[in-house]
Amino acid sequence: MDPKYQQLLTTLRTAFPQPVSDPVHDSYVVFSILRALDQVDAMKSQAPILGQPQSPDYAAAMASRLDMNSRPLEDVVRELVRYLEGMFIWGHPRSQLNVTPVPSVASVIGVLLPALFNPNMCSDESALKFSEAEARVVAMAADLVGYDPAESGGVFTFGGTGTLLYGVKIGLEKACPGALQSGLCGDAVVLASTSGHYANYTVAAWLGLGQDRVISVPADDANAIDLAALESKAREALAGGRKIAAIVATMGSTDAFGIDDLSAICEMRDRLVDEFKLPYRIHVHADAVIGWAWSVFNDYDYAANELEFRGRTVRALAAAQHLIRHLGQADSIGIDFHKTGYVPYVSSLVLFRRREDLDLITRRRDTMPYLFQSGEHHPGMFTLETSRSATGPMSALASLLLLGREGLRVLLGHAVEMSEVLREMIEAQPRMSVMNRDNVGPVTLFRVYPKDVDTFKVKQREQHDKAYRERLLAHNELNRQIYERVHAEALAGSGVAISLTDCYRRTDYGEPINALKSYVLSPFADEGRMRSVLTHVLAAAGSGD
Numbered sequence: 001m002d003p004k005y006q007q008l009l010t011t012l013r014t015a016f017p018q019p020v021s022d023p024v025h026d027s028y029v030v031f032s033i034l035r036a037l038d039q040v041d042a043m044k045s046q047a048p049i050l051g052q053p054q055s056p057d058y059a060a061a062m063a064s065r066l067d068m069n070s071r072p073l074e075d076v077v078r079e080l081v082r083y084l085e086g087m088f089i090w091g092h093p094r095s096q097l098n099v100t101p102v103p104s105v106a107s108v109i110g111v112l113l114p115a116l117f118n119p120n121m122c123s124d125e126s127a128l129k130f131s132e133a134e135a136r137v138v139a140m141a142a143d144l145v146g147y148d149p150a151e152s153g154g155v156f157t158f159g160g161t162g163t164l165l166y167g168v169k170i171g172l173e174k175a176c177p178g179a180l181q182s183g184l185c186g187d188a189v190v191l192a193s194t195s196g197h198y199a200n201y202t203v204a205a206w207l208g209l210g211q212d213r214v215i216s217v218p219a220d221d222a223n224a225i226d227l228a229a230l231e232s233k234a235r236e237a238l239a240g241g242r243k244i245a246a247i248v249a250t251m252g253s254t255d256a257f258g259i260d261d262l263s264a265i266c267e268m269r270d271r272l273v274d275e276f277k278l279p280y281r282i283h284v285h286a287d288a289v290i291g292w293a294w295s296v297f298n299d300y301d302y303a304a305n306e307l308e309f310r311g312r313t314v315r316a317l318a319a320a321q322h323l324i325r326h327l328g329q330a331d332s333i334g335i336d337f338h339k340t341g342y343v344p345y346v347s348s349l350v351l352f353r354r355r356e357d358l359d360l361i362t363r364r365r366d367t368m369p370y371l372f373q374s375g376e377h378h379p380g381m382f383t384l385e386t387s388r389s390a391t392g393p394m395s396a397l398a399s400l401l402l403l404g405r406e407g408l409r410v411l412l413g414h415a416v417e418m419s420e421v422l423r424e425m426i427e428a429q430p431r432m433s434v435m436n437r438d439n440v441g442p443v444t445l446f447r448v449y450p451k452d453v454d455t456f457k458v459k460q461r462e463q464h465d466k467a468y469r470e471r472l473l474a475h476n477e478l479n480r481q482i483y484e485r486v487h488a489e490a491l492a493g494s495g496v497a498i499s500l501t502d503c504y505r506r507t508d509y510g511e512p513i514n515a516l517k518s519y520v521l522s523p524f525a526d527e528g529r530m531r532s533v534l535t536h537v538l539a540a541a542g543s544g545d
């Protein structure tokens with residue numbers, strides 16, 4: 001008889017995909033996936049979540065220990081599926097929570113294939129044709145946003161935060177040559193707007209600049225960077241002998257879809273570089289992790305409007321694209337396919353207008369003895385990560401191939417159309433106000449006010465009048481309570497799950513202004529559901545005073 005371990009090994013072998021063709025075992029693998037999906041399906045209802053609302057039980061989690069014995073796959077599947085209980089269904093027409101898409105079937109297969117065969121995208125030595133897939137998405141995305149694919153370059157990384165890290169790191173290397181080798185020299189800053197993402201601070205902290213070196217520039221009423229303020233802060237920094245590692249243009253802000261005037265920022269940068277006779281060109285990074293996708297409208301004929309969007313929608317799409325079309329002027333661009341590309345987390349791409357910029361962060365070959373013995377394409381020579389998954393590029397490629405420009409136009413156009421429908425309904429309500437009125441994406445920020453409030457004047461008073469502070473805080477509280485009621489109803493299966501942002505912007509006197517938030521990305525959203533947002537919010541507001 002075989003030794004004991006051999007007997008156990010024989011059983012364990014069935015738990016792996018078979019290395020040589022074995023159709024019977026293949027059906028076992030597929031059937032196991034099917035069983036998991038079947039169990040998940042049983043959790044679906046009219047509510048935008050799976051099963052019942054659940055909070056994580058961390059006490060139970062902490063009591064868990066590794067068992068001595070192996071378990072059958074069927075048991076493990078059942079156990080794993082439990083973790084989906086209470087999970088949001090982002091694609092549900094009753095789900096308008098955040099900038100989280102439902103991944104397309106193609107993009108899920110894009111995750112599955114590399115998961116089965118496990119390429120390491122550190123080098124084409126270990127990833128082979130998967131590296132070609134990454135190069136292909138880089139070229140497609142570069143062309144889409146207005147870079148020349150022959151001159152630009154890019155790499156997938158660990159999230160929008162990662163794309164920003166690459167952009168600022170390379171900008172820093174330009175401002176402080178040799179920082180990669182010898183560490184920081186002098187005092188370098190990052191400029192970004194108050195509507196920008198907090199990832200600007202994360203990146204400054206992790207690069208050793210420190211969060212205090214992020215110079216925060218005010219945003220205007222459209223949540224775009226105030227250009228005059230940007231220029232004066234940049235001048236102040238340069239005049240004080242500081243270096244500028246990067247100016248970050250936010251191209252689609254997280255809460256309000258504010259879009260900075262990138263073209264004006266680049267023009268100003270050129271002037272400052274000349275005037276201060278800088279020995280480096282200040283790096284402009286476009287944080288377009290959300291806005292990139294609007295590039296698909298770059299060659300849309302709005303007059304012909306062949307997709308037959310409503311007038312309001314066409315105006316909104318054109319207004320966004322008018323600013324997004326300048327992306328090609330940025331030195332680097334962050335793109336999240338897992339936000340507006342209908343792809344699962346994590347799928348983020350950072351692009352550089354000039355591929356040579358990546359040489360600035362390339363390590364010496366002799367520091368990596370066990371790698372790059374063969375093959376010709378080694379992103380691992382400059383990437384922050386050593387092990388790199390192919391799920392990001394493969395799922396992005398899948399979605400781009402599946403959707404094409406037209407598919408993305410349809411999905412984004414529909415999201416914007418639904419958001420415009422909601423805006424129109426809100427504008428007709430005396431007690432409600434759209435907060436990001438000048439923004440044109442799929443997100444609507446709005447507030448409900450007590451009956452006695454004049455919603456024509458209240459926004460200005462809240463923003464500027466310090467004497468109004470108590471009322472502002474009371475309005476924040478009212479909207480928080482409305483959110484809690486509407487959210488609880490939605491999870492129970494009636495109405496729509498929207499979210500709350502605690503601070504969509506700050507008042508002049510420093511208080512946060514909160515807002516109810518509807519973020520539409522689902523292909524399954526429809527006008528009836530948009531109306532139901534309004535009905536439920538108004539009911540939750542009660543006759544209120």
Ligand SMILES: *Cc1c(COP(=O)(O)O)cnc(C)c1O
Nearest residue numbers: 159160161197199253254287289
């Ligand atoms: C989401 C977001 C980020 C961070 O991206 P992750 O993919 O979540 O790391 C950065 N900037 C903006 C504008 C974002 O919306």
